[in-house]
Amino acid sequence: METYKFTEEVAVAGSYDVIVAGGGVAGVAAAVSASRMGKKALLIEKTITLGGLATIGLINFFVPMCNGRGTKIIKGMAQEFFDLSIKYGFDTVPSDWKDGNPPADTKQRYVTKFSIPIFIVALTELLKNEGVDILFDTVVSKPVMEGGVCRGVIVENKTGREMYLCKMIVDTTGDADVLYRAGVPTIQGTNFQTFLAKGVTLETCEEVVKTGDIAKLTCGYDGGFANLYGKNHPEGHRFWKGTDAHDVTDYVVESHINLLNNIRNDDRKTRDIIQLPTMPQFRTTRCIEGDYVFTQEDVYKHFDDSVGAICDFERKNYLYEVPFGTLVRKGFPNIITAGRCASGKGYGWDLLRVIPPAIITGQAAGIAASMAIDSGKAIYDIDIKSLQKTLEEQDVIIHFDDSLVIPGEAEKVDVGHI
Numbered sequence: 001m002e003t004y005k006f007t008e009e010v011a012v013a014g015s016y017d018v019i020v021a022g023g024g025v026a027g028v029a030a031a032v033s034a035s036r037m038g039k040k041a042l043l044i045e046k047t048i049t050l051g052g053l054a055t056i057g058l059i060n061f062f063v064p065m066c067n068g069r070g071t072k073i074i075k076g077m078a079q080e081f082f083d084l085s086i087k088y089g090f091d092t093v094p095s096d097w098k099d100g101n102p103p104a105d106t107k108q109r110y111v112t113k114f115s116i117p118i119f120i121v122a123l124t125e126l127l128k129n130e131g132v133d134i135l136f137d138t139v140v141s142k143p144v145m146e147g148g149v150c151r152g153v154i155v156e157n158k159t160g161r162e163m164y165l166c167k168m169i170v171d172t173t174g175d176a177d178v179l180y181r182a183g184v185p186t187i188q189g190t191n192f193q194t195f196l197a198k199g200v201t202l203e204t205c206e207e208v209v210k211t212g213d214i215a216k217l218t219c220g221y222d223g224g225f226a227n228l229y230g231k232n233h234p235e236g237h238r239f240w241k242g243t244d245a246h247d248v249t250d251y252v253v254e255s256h257i258n259l260l261n262n263i264r265n266d267d268r269k270t271r272d273i274i275q276l277p278t279m280p281q282f283r284t285t286r287c288i289e290g291d292y293v294f295t296q297e298d299v300y301k302h303f304d305d306s307v308g309a310i311c312d313f314e315r316k317n318y319l320y321e322v323p324f325g326t327l328v329r330k331g332f333p334n335i336i337t338a339g340r341c342a343s344g345k346g347y348g349w350d351l352l353r354v355i356p357p358a359i360i361t362g363q364a365a366g367i368a369a370s371m372a373i374d375s376g377k378a379i380y381d382i383d384i385k386s387l388q389k390t391l392e393e394q395d396v397i398i399h400f401d402d403s404l405v406i407p408g409e410a411e412k413v414d415v416g417h418i
């Protein structure tokens, strides 16, 4: 490949304790939790909208936060965001969970859909109220490394190219952009053809009027409908990586044309498409190969360095714990990740990346970054017991209760298009 070398001096635009790269749910959780620990935090987001896949990716569904038998497993900041997502807009919380106290052994799972635009503006208000600085419309393009230490990040925005200094960096780009460019080993994922849009029809409008429930307004349109396991992926079709500009561009062009082909012959006065995803709906692009790689074989395992218990979105009864080692990599003392780029493989990666666990790992990353600054230790050497204590004080369940473990086959449930 032809190369061109240039050097450039850039302005240092600011200096922070903690910089969070990427404002999806994991990034917002990390920034809020660092700020609540008294740290000066900056969240940098390349779009002008918080929430990432959960909002601009149109994935407005909190997967189950319970074990499928009436007990909440995921709480802490995931519960806070769940509540915020429906505070000013509609919800689809199942009847048994409406007042937060389901009957023992209910089979209904604790989930909700939410209004995307309303959750977005509520997240912006949350960050402002928590004293987090935000830089929208700004891409984190490069970590500045000295050995394994990240001194700060180069950003690109309307001002031009600038540097922000930091003591700790949290990579919540969903694609491990910062970590990869810092030299942290990563795992590359593959993605099927999925492009889900939201529309309205005369029928959905009628249904809203009939039921008085605005949650029924939208219906699905698509430019590719592959599910988590690749069902409906066109036979022989390429897979998407999501970590290469041309790959992403081809995906968007193909998806748009597919969508148009799917609606071209409809009666144009009877329906409209009201929301297109404005970030690619790739599930697993790139995550770190952390000090621990989480897999589904970790079911029912207790970890000494757990930062939170999580459940299986597809299978009732299945319980896990997320080890801190999935968020860090030895040799990189001031870099941590959370959310979609946490270290996992196969279905284990899927379990880690969905909305509630992404928020829990974000919460843990923000606290851990703060503790590393206070103690002057490498992020992977912080006192895990103190981290766990702080998380517990913030209502996170660190270790699942063994009495909830049911031997034998767990029940598989279909919760839709994860």
Ligand SMILES: Cc1cc2nc3c(=O)[nH]c(=O)nc-3n(C[C@H](O)[C@H](O)[C@H](O)COP(=O)(O)OP(=O)(O)OC[C@H]3O[C@@H](n4cnc5c(N)ncnc54)[C@H](O)[C@@H]3O)c2cc1C
Binding pocket: 021, 022, 023, 024, 025, 026, 027, 044, 045, 046, 047, 049, 050, 051, 052, 053, 054, 057, 059, 061, 062, 063, 138, 139, 140, 141, 172, 173, 174, 175, 177, 194, 279, 280, 281, 282, 283, 338, 339, 340, 341, 353, 354, 355, 356, 358, 417, 418
């Ligand atoms: C098709 C599909 C269906 C899904 N279904 C569900 C579901 O039903 N329920 C569920 O709970 N989960 C579901 N998920 C998973 C879930 O939505 C995501 O994994 C989760 O929201 C990830 O959150 P995150 O904050 O880790 O990352 P992301 O949401 O990917 O956020 C990353 C953020 O970083 C920003 N960013 C990226 N690079 C940079 C950069 N260089 N500089 C600055 N900013 C940057 C992005 O703009 C984005 O805002 C689904 C995912 C897909 C793709």
